[in-house]
Amino acid sequence: MLIFEQSQKGRSARAQLPREITAELDIPAHLLRQDEPLLPEVSELQVVRHYTRLSRKNFSIDTQFYPLGSCTMKYNPRGVHRLAFLEGFLNHHPLSLETQSQGFMACAYELQEILKNVTGMKGVSLTPMAGAQGEFAGVAMIRAYHESRGDTARTEILVPDAAHGTNPASAVQCGYKVREIPTGIDGNVDIEALRAAVGPQTAGIMLTNPSTLGVFEQKIQEIAKIVHQAGGLLYYDGANLNAILGKVRPGDMGFDVMHINLHKTFATPHGGGGPGGGPVAVSERLVPFLPMPIVAKSGDFYRWLTEADCPQTIGRLSSFMGNAGIILRAYMYARLLGAEGMHRVAEFATLNANYLLARLKAAGFTPAYPTRRASHEFIITLKQEAKELHISALDVAKRLLDYDFHAPTMYFPLLVPECLLIEPTETESKEALDAFADAMIKVLDEAKANPELLKNAPHHLPVRRLDEVKAARELDLVYDPERSHSL
Amino acid sequence: MPFIPHTDQDIQAMLATIGAAKVEDLFDEIPTSLRHASLDTTASGLTEMELSRLMRERAKQDGDLLCFIGAGAYEHHIPAAVWEVASRGEFLTAYTPYQAEASQGTLQLLYEYQTMMASLMGLAVSNASLYDGASALAEAILMAVRANRKNQSHQVLIPATVHPHYRQVVEAIVGQQGIQLTEVPYDPKTGTTSLSFLEAFSGNVTAFVIPQPNFFGQIEEVDALTDWAHAHDALAIAVVNPLAMAILKAPGQWGQDGADIACGEGQPLGVPLASGGPYYGFLCCKMDFVRQLPGRIVGRTVDAEGKPGFVLTLQAREQHIRRAKATSNICTNQGLLVTASTIHMSLLGPKGLRLAALASYQNTRLLSQKLSAIPGVKRVFHGAAFHEMVLRLPQPVNQVLVELAKFNIQGGYAMGATYFELNDCLLxxxxxxxTILDLDEYADKLQFVLEKLADTGVTLEKKTLVD
Incomplete structure (x- = not known):
């Protein structure tokens, strides 16, 4: 039942209402609202019960194993969440004087320094609010850099075909054309195709390493050389930073600019779709172009750098300081890990992925890149099963839900048919991985014995498989009390 | 090892299954020359107890202030239940609801959110959120440029009364795509956008941004502005405070045909100030433009047994399907903030929202009366306002703010930072x-500070004369 369907005229959560006042509105009548917005009239208990019950219809890290490739669904420390709710942080206005903001600014400054250290970069701006905005900022900086040198003929950004969809979309949002570079059969970028593609029109290349194929791009130094020689810059999509945190630094690989997904590598909660955090880190030559604001330190005092300090900045990307609360959480997580904890993240994320891969391989699943080590994630292709058993990766994913596991990422990257991209993360125990592998094996057995069981899955969730085609054809995007509804 | 559960036995067993001797071997495909990251400047790890101590000290440095700053982020009462429920692990630690059957809680909540926000704006549809108010305005502009087939001049009018940070963000984002942003000046008497400034742009405008209330807190003549846009084949984009819409006319009802798109900052609806974020941007539009709407959208459908359920829909607009041809690059949005906001709006209901808006309005009027009694303090603009006001002060604004801070009062936003001509003004x-006591405290301390600065100023002048 929707919250609106529990509404009764005249009911309210009384303790939450401001006191009745008789305000004489000194506002012309034609500018006033005449109708009542469609908000429910319900009691406090009704609200709490309704949304608590809804929450129980969700899978989450706190309740299920979530091997969602490319998303790094690791444990989000509760202590961090609670400390971000301290009054001093929670009720602090973003436009407070610097003297009244030193606590938050100290955290932000120290996170900038930690991120510089783990990425091997020279400057950091924390303001981008998610990975895609980090990408936008990065590509905008690449553009600003070329333009500052009078190099205005560069119109193209190169993107491997395995890239996240945000990469080409961000490049286009910065006014660039996108050229795709194919992947070789070993999962590495096709170097000859890259050589053929670069030229005076190349502004840069956007790469994820390890790539979304779950393997480390071994020729990265050669790629860096080819692109740099053509006058282009290298963008690192930090979506997979968890695989190399504390082990390998994008700055050392030759990247000029990157973003870090705080909601992946730095364990801030995904919140059912966000918020995220997408700080950007850059090499020396891009420092002048970083987005504002940035925290600087003079002696013991923290101050905001603004457009006045950095006239070449690409500007401001958020109303204030980006997702400040996420910055705070990522900072706390980094402090809990410390230097010695960072590389363990990469090591155990990689150990878990390779172990799960080994178990699934032994059980007869087909890795997309059988000769390669897994990074922190790997791909299983169900091409053969699809052909022989007439089941799809989607069917396997939906059946896994019945076994109380969140499904892996499906049908991404687009170039591997019927694929599942599996990322266990470092915070899962061996027992959890074994249970998941056992479930996969069971589902495969079911596919052979009774494929209908998969095709009709899920069977044990609040709803059966949902009709997405109907949703898109007969748009029902808001509740209309006139229409009949029953849940 | 924080958050890593492996025992030594686990590690050995796992390596044996993999067929590797040690964990380091798993990195053997990475060139050796790259495997030397040194974290020399990063401190070693803390326990949760040690971290708590540190963070409490830091929070104390920023806390316990009586806040009279608005300027795009507003302190409102948030019922305890809002974040208690929103912080449940099932909401907090869920991913984007791509696996619909395993995400019905978040999806139904988003459908309810879309309903509430669309209704508050008087428009047909809402997306499931964007990053914040400023970036939502940038996306609204990009959307209008794609959607307006009658005028493709790519010129967008933005009044100077729109939040200056929003204008900077819009410039940084849409400026990359060859869209021309033209600032419309404000009437120095009313602090609002006047029709007489618009004539120069006739026939050459793709979209017109209309704030309500505007950055100065003043209420714009939205009907006339919306009709002007439509009469000139421009789309009307409303950028509004959603709480104010509990008492002010909704964008969908502006002028003859209503604004085409409404966007803004969702923070006033259940999101704490939190040093500036995370907040959320909302974006609503008329049904005609739904396929140009960026960001995630939830739709109602049925399952295999005909039972109602919810899914993400119209995904062909989005980057993970359309890649370079998507309506936006946005992927991650602000789901958790919308979760809180939906619970907040449910708890306040139509009555609570209206009372919160009215009380804010009333308190601002009361403070205005008290402050106007202080010699030299004057309201700059005439006409109706919502819950903010621009005051001209007889002493340098930045010094006044520093002096008020000594009493733990945050006096407001110094307008000189972004409006040169209002250098002596405070928002x-x-x-x-x-409470009334808070207002009295503010008025008393402001008067005290102004007198103190006046005395110091006089002393300084005399001293200069003597020298």
């Missing part, structure tokens, strides 16, 4: 959270 905001 003050009062919400329902302030």
């Amino acid at each position: 003050v905001c009062v919400t329902e959270t302030k």
Whole structure:
């Protein structure tokens, strides 16, 4: 039942209402609202019960194993969440004087320094609010850099075909054309195709390493050389930073600019779709172009750098300081890990992925890149099963839900048919991985014995498989009390 | 090892299954020359107890202030239940609801959110959120440029009364795509956008941004502005404070045909100030433009047994399907903030929202009366306002703010930072959270500070004369 369907005229959560006042509105009548917005009239208990019950219809890290490739669904420390709710942080206005903001600014400054250290970069701006905005900022900086040198003929950004969809979309949002570079059969970028593609029109290349194929791009130094020689810059999509945190630094690989997904590598909660955090880190030559604001330190005092300090900045990307609360959480997580904890993240994320891969391989699943080590994630292709058993990766994913596991990422990257991209993360125990592998094996057995069981899955969730085609054809995007509804 | 559960036995067993001797071997495909990251400047790890100590000290440095700053982020009462429920692990630690059957809680909540926000804006549809108010305005502009087939001049009019940070963000984002942003000046008497400034742009405008209330807190003549846009084949984009819409006319009802798109900052609806984020941007539009709407959208459908359920829909607009041809690059949005906001709106209901808006309005008027009694303090603009006001001060604004800070009062936003001509002005905001005692305290201390600075100023002048 929707919250609106529990509404009764005249009911309210009384303790939450401001006191009745008789305000004489000194506002012309034609500018006033005449109708009542469609908000429910319900009691406090009704609200709490309704949304608590809804929450129980969700899978989450706190309740299920979530091997969602490319998303790094690791444990989000509760202590961090609670400390971000301290009054001093929670009720602090973003436009407070610097003297009244030193606590938050100290955290932000120290996170900038930690991120510089783990990425091997020279400057950091924390303001981008998610990975895609980090990408936008990065590509905008690449553009600003070329333009500052009078190099205005560069119109193209190169993107491997395995890239996240945000990469080409961000490049286009910065006014660039996108050229795709194919992947070789070993999962590495096709170097000859890259050589053929670069030229005076190349502004840069956007790469994820390890790539979304779950393997480390071994020729990265050669790629860096080819692109740099053509006058282009290298963008690192930090979506997979968890695989190399504390082990390998994008700055050392030759990247000029990157973003870090705080909601992946730095364990801030995904919140059912966000918020995220997408700080950007850059090499020396891009420092002048970083987005504002940035925290600087003079002696013991923290101050905001603004457009006045950095006239070449690409500007401001958020109303204030980006997702400040996420910055705070990522900072706390980094402090809990410390230097010695960072590389363990990469090591155990990689150990878990390779172990799960080994178990699934032994059980007869087909890795997309059988000769390669897994990074922190790997791909299983169900091409053969699809052909022989007439089941799809989607069917396997939906059946896994019945076994109380969140499904892996499906049908991404687009170039591997019927694929599942599996990322266990470092915070899962061996027992959890074994249970998941056992479930996969069971589902495969079911596919052979009774494929209908998969095709009709899920069977044990609040709803059966949902009709997405109907949703898109007969748009029902808001509740209309006139229409009949029953849940 | 924080958060890593492996025992030594686990590690050995796992390596044996993999067929590797040690964990380091798993990195053997990475060139050796790259495997040397040194974290020499990063401190070693803390326990949760040690971290708590550190963070409490830091929080104390920023806390316990009586806040009269608004300027795009507003302190409102948030019922305890809002974040208690939103912080449940099932909401907090869920991913984007791509696996619909395993995400019905978040999806139904988003459908309810879309309903509430669309209704508050008087428009047909809402997306499931964007990053914040400023970036939502940038996306609204990009959307309008794609959607307006009658005028493809790519010129967008933005009044100077739109939040200056929003204008900077819009410039940084849409400026990359060859869209021309033209600032419309404000009437120095009313602090609002006047029709007479618009004539110069006739026939050459793709979209017109209309704030309500505007950055100065003043209420714009939205009907006339919307009709002007439509009469000139421009789309009307409303950028509004959603709480104010509990008492002010909704964008969908502006003028003859209503604004085409409404966007803004969702923070006033259940999101704490939190040093500036995370907040959320909302974006609503008329049904005609739904396929140009960026960001995630939830739709109602049925399952295999005909039972109602919810899914993400119209995904062909989005980057993970359309890649370079998507309506936006946005992927991650602000789901958790919308979760809180939906619970907040449910708890306040139509009545609570209206009372919160009225009390904020009323308190601002009360403070305005008290401050106008102080010699030299004057309201700059005439006409109706919501819950903010621009005051001209007889002493340098930045010094006044520093002096007020000594009493733990945050006096407002110094307008000189972004409006040169208002260098001697302060933007003050009062919400329902302030009591009469708070208002008296502010008025008393402001008067005290102004007198103190006046005395010091006189002393300084005399001293200069003597020298």
